[in-house]
Amino acid sequence: MDFEPSEKVKALEAKLKAFMSEVVIPNEKVYQAQLEAGESRWQIPPIMEEMKEQAKAAGLWNLFLPNERYGAGLTNLEYAPLAEIMGGSPIAPEVFNCNAPDTGNMEVLAEYGNEEQQQMWLLPLLDGSIRSCFSMTEPEVASSDATNIQASIVRDGDEYIINGRKWWSSGAGDPRCKIAIVMGKTDPTAARHEQQSMILVPLDTPGVKIERVLNVFGYDHAPHGHAEISYNNVRVPAKNILWGEGKGFAIAQGRLGPGRIHHCMRSIGMAERALELMVDRVSNRVAFGKRLADQGVIREWIADSRIEIEQARLLTLKAADMMDKVGNKAARKEIAMIKVVAPNVALRVIDRAIQAFGGAGVSDDFPLAAAWANIRTLRLADGPDEVHRDSIARMELKAAAKKEQ
């Protein structure tokens, strides 16, 4: 448990912070303006591609990928403070090619894809020239239970035929989004966790239809977009299967570990920004003859926010460190813990900041309301809090039972 960042990481931190304050933060409003000025909201604001080029040139690119052949080769612990910094702006992760769900998809391809799949899809994703989506969750069933999944992937000669309906396929609204990783059942009669498979489905395959894009608390999250997609007799080559039939659940488990912790790191970064905004606001706003910082409960909010952020960060570092040292499976209790803690902490801190900002807080003049809505989904995505708490408790009970014997 040595959380002290190496010199390499400190250098990256410094560079990234400078890039954030000089390039990303000032361009947040440019990005919004370009988005609103476009013919539709489903086009990419040009400033994004400009910033991506700058980030690439600065060596701040694909930092998330531990794989040394394809990515920066950083450990989870090394990446943690960097992801936190990126989390401070909603547009930052993409600037550095570190945004969900592409990161998770790239990891899957790097880890479980074969050479051909990597050439075809991983390289352009790493390059930032295409985007991807992940089609797992289904509207009709409680998808936190993987055995509930109803989409089917049926072998037919040299092809697989895919049928099903998915939603929360985030990123599919993006015109650059070319490929989906789809989870479905190849064998509903197999063992509980060997029924599912994952397969690569190009979005222009006949039978793939984006039915609509879902709002999140009124936000359309354009141009990214959370799509509901129907797959009707979609045929793809058999070689598109990932790893092999029946490996879907195993891949999902492998994918979710890093994905979850990245979300946590970014949530903490946004909590930090919210706290910073709040501290600034209450230092300068006056009511009833005193600045807000000198009234009632405001200082308690600041203290509690600092306390909660600090603890969440330490727990994230511990989970990251364990993932590095003992692997995602042995670290699953720590991952579950931080998966519960980080979004809840961020939501509380942001909510306090909103309250301190008054009407401005719920509007889009500040990034608070949007951040709140965005992070609220993380209490549900990749399993609701309740499922993770339940896992933690079961591990505790099991460990105690074992000890007693």
Place this chain on the structure above:
Amino acid sequence: MDFEPSEKVKALEAKLKAFMSEVVIPNEKVYQAQLEAGESRWQIPPIMEEMKEQAKAAGLWNLFLPNERYGAGLTNLEYAPLAEIMGGSPIAPEVFNCNAPDTGNMEVLAEYGNEEQQQMWLLPLLDGSIRSCFSMTEPEVASSDATNIQASIVRDGDEYIINGRKWWSSGAGDPRCKIAIVMGKTDPTAARHEQQSMILVPLDTPGVKIERVLNVFGYDHAPHGHAEISYNNVRVPAKNILWGEGKGFAIAQGRLGPGRIHHCMRSIGMAERALELMVDRVSNRVAFGKRLADQGVIREWIADSRIEIEQARLLTLKAADMMDKVGNKAARKEIAMIKVVAPNVALRVIDRAIQAFGGAGVSDDFPLAAAWANIRTLRLADGPDEVHRDSIARMELKAAAKKEQ
């Protein structure tokens, strides 16, 4: 403290409930579809005017107005269960001409307007043919402190000249919105609470400019709209002043009592609907082989929601009853209490329901996310929670000090 509804109220309750389930709830999706199909989002879905006619015909019209000459003549206590029922749907209050801020504005006109002002503006508002907005809050200052207000209202011969910038002038996005009640200072040198005045400003007066419409957690709340409005040398006839110069603060105090409690009643109604939706969902959704209702903490959520709603409703009834019996001023502690309680209860209940719904909960497939965003503003509107808590505590401290003497 007799909360038992009279026969008259029971009959209205029954009629209203039937109207909600037969007309309003089924038309929620029609309303949305028409809104989205319109050329712009700032047009009125035709179904709204249809429902208004039906409600008028059914005698479910202007129930909010205690004034017997112009309205239904119900007491606050009588109106409470009716407002709660209306609160169950975001589109319902307007159907019954009981929506903010028009209700508050109508009360101001009925109470403090002169005959000419009433003929000109109150009658068409009561009829539902025009809409209105309330221009008090300003972007540059903490407006919970009324002395912070910067807009000026200056007498010039037979006219007043208005200058200032307001935001959260809700309803100004509506094409039917014709009139604003504007708060500003006529005499910044007067006593603390006699500096402010209110004046009627037709929205088509030169110099009135709707700068933009504010989002609330990503929702534009079209076609209603929360406007930022600039008033640049706006000239209106001197007779447009309400009650008289220096009466602005007094009117605001009078206006806010009923306005606050109406919001509370409706919040409770929405909490009830969220609980109903949650109970329905968890009774029918299955994960890990059991319906959600039989898992972990779900039943605790249901119980806590019921407990909190029940208490909030009783406190609302008490506050309403006191307003009727001892007046808004003597009831201000109870009003402050329920102003804090009701939105917070509703937010907790809705948030639990969102969590129980999973991804669907944060989307617009159910009214939960929109309701949450909407009610979140009520912790700020008409004074943030913290200001009300502070008032309650000061009243307690003062009462104790008095007793001791």
Place this chain on the structure above:
Amino acid sequence: MDFEPSEKVKALEAKLKAFMSEVVIPNEKVYQAQLEAGESRWQIPPIMEEMKEQAKAAGLWNLFLPNERYGAGLTNLEYAPLAEIMGGSPIAPEVFNCNAPDTGNMEVLAEYGNEEQQQMWLLPLLDGSIRSCFSMTEPEVASSDATNIQASIVRDGDEYIINGRKWWSSGAGDPRCKIAIVMGKTDPTAARHEQQSMILVPLDTPGVKIERVLNVFGYDHAPHGHAEISYNNVRVPAKNILWGEGKGFAIAQGRLGPGRIHHCMRSIGMAERALELMVDRVSNRVAFGKRLADQGVIREWIADSRIEIEQARLLTLKAADMMDKVGNKAARKEIAMIKVVAPNVALRVIDRAIQAFGGAGVSDDFPLAAAWANIRTLRLADGPDEVHRDSIARMELKAAAKKEQ
């Protein structure tokens, strides 16, 4: 739902308040001093019997008993504000012969006892000359599930033989305690809720042994005392059975309704006293140059305390009113709700007061620490919060299911 007290109740309230401030509160320290000066802590401080005489003379006696033949004949709603007043002092309930568990036991005897049982045990209890205990909970099993009960009551000719071990038989430490109502199984093979019976056991019967007295957070609650009692082949006449074999569960259910709500009323009374003490303390104590009432979060504590107490009181009144109008069974959701709410509210209010008092708060210089410890047991007694929340949720789910059909 008419909570307005009648003239009769108002008169009792006034008299009771005067008695509390003139007699009971000033004698709290006398009571403690006499208790500590006694040879053992299991003697009755003489001031108690003196105050009882005064209360009897003042007509403030047995107010709890709705039965008109034996008691004051007040409804639950009428008794509520009176019980709340008594709750303000730990020694008050006994002064007015309204203390647990004697009240519950007297109700059982008045309701289910036969004439002989009433003559023998009810009359001296009503008179305050003896005390009683209630022996239901067992140390070895989770007693919130009545079918877990292991004590046996076996018929043997004209007698019953009782065997078992009970604890939390509160009041058995009192030298005046003469009689126990014991719950046990007469027929373990009968239907789930007809296995249990209740029987009257004089404490001087051979085989009855008080094993020890339990502490509650370090308090021995002398001279009342929470006893662990063993019953070893205890023989009592067959006529001592209450109502009949197999009626134990039914009696327990009947007994617990009023018992629970009395505890709630008193908890609210103690919360009021804690708030009063806190308001007084923070108005007079100075740190860092300002009185505590003008610092940080203190006023938020006062406001939240007032808000929570007010709501808890209203819910208690509603539950009491329903018990009176539709009976304990139909009111069981409301009883369960207030059973959860009242102790938790009181604990929060008292805990805030303790915090405001600093070191003095955890000591016995003020009644706060003792009150906290005492009320903490109410989250467990008569079923833990969790069991009651579960019942509430099941009732909600059932009602919704019924509606849907």
Place this chain on the structure above:
Amino acid sequence: MDFEPSEKVKALEAKLKAFMSEVVIPNEKVYQAQLEAGESRWQIPPIMEEMKEQAKAAGLWNLFLPNERYGAGLTNLEYAPLAEIMGGSPIAPEVFNCNAPDTGNMEVLAEYGNEEQQQMWLLPLLDGSIRSCFSMTEPEVASSDATNIQASIVRDGDEYIINGRKWWSSGAGDPRCKIAIVMGKTDPTAARHEQQSMILVPLDTPGVKIERVLNVFGYDHAPHGHAEISYNNVRVPAKNILWGEGKGFAIAQGRLGPGRIHHCMRSIGMAERALELMVDRVSNRVAFGKRLADQGVIREWIADSRIEIEQARLLTLKAADMMDKVGNKAARKEIAMIKVVAPNVALRVIDRAIQAFGGAGVSDDFPLAAAWANIRTLRLADGPDEVHRDSIARMELKAAAKKEQ
């Protein structure tokens, strides 16, 4: 931030854990029994001195003292996991000569005492042959503000005369307690933080009178005891002053850093024990046909407890590490944070365990109720939560203001 324990620490951990489970935990009941069997509660149960000898022999002695001349020479970070282990039993800290307030007093003597003072008082304290108390808090004033202190220390020739009244002089009930460190004002006209001095007062000096021992939630904490002590014209040699006149506040600041964090470490240890007890209980207790661990919210309690403990521990380690590396002053934000977090976490975990234990939880059959009461005082001792939160917020505001410039 390298939290990995060294080999030396790991070895101590292992030895200490073994000693706890083999010696201390099994003797908890022996200690209680001996205490109750004694003539008075203010005698030392012989088992304590026996265990102390064993601990000394095992090299588990004075581990708290960073000073290498007198103590184990461990850093705060090294001592943290050891103190946590000791925290698991209320009697453990004394067994290892690591109990408050002696640890703090020994640190003061080692750090600020002169050679003579060390010979006279530090050596027997290190040896465990005498005990000490710390007389700072006063009943009449809010002592979290050091300038409020009223006790006087007046120079008179070769002596100082001490007058004042102190309470919460913990440990003074112990017959082995020989020496008090008393805080008072030598110069009320000096600068705010130079008015106070500390002086050594042997408890047998004429004029020192233990007025009474304070209860904590009903516990007398015998034979330790929290004393109220009056100092009436108490004369001690002038050489008894610590460091020098006017240094009292500085010593207090220095003393409180380690003292606070030791309390935190131990609180976490007790939280761990409570969680362990709860997990064991719910795994084995059955109600309504299922073990408690499989019902309702119990698993949520376990998960939340684990999550909160884990975070509190990490924050404690960070604070300890900073104290070691940058000093107590630079680490004061982290010390304040953990001072707020650790007791609150422990109280929540213990309260959940109490609830899971039912009636047994509030009794003294398990260490839960006593631990709760004990740790509840830590939200007040060495400054209430509110004062620490306020400091944290002020540091945040100041840092932000500095950054902006």
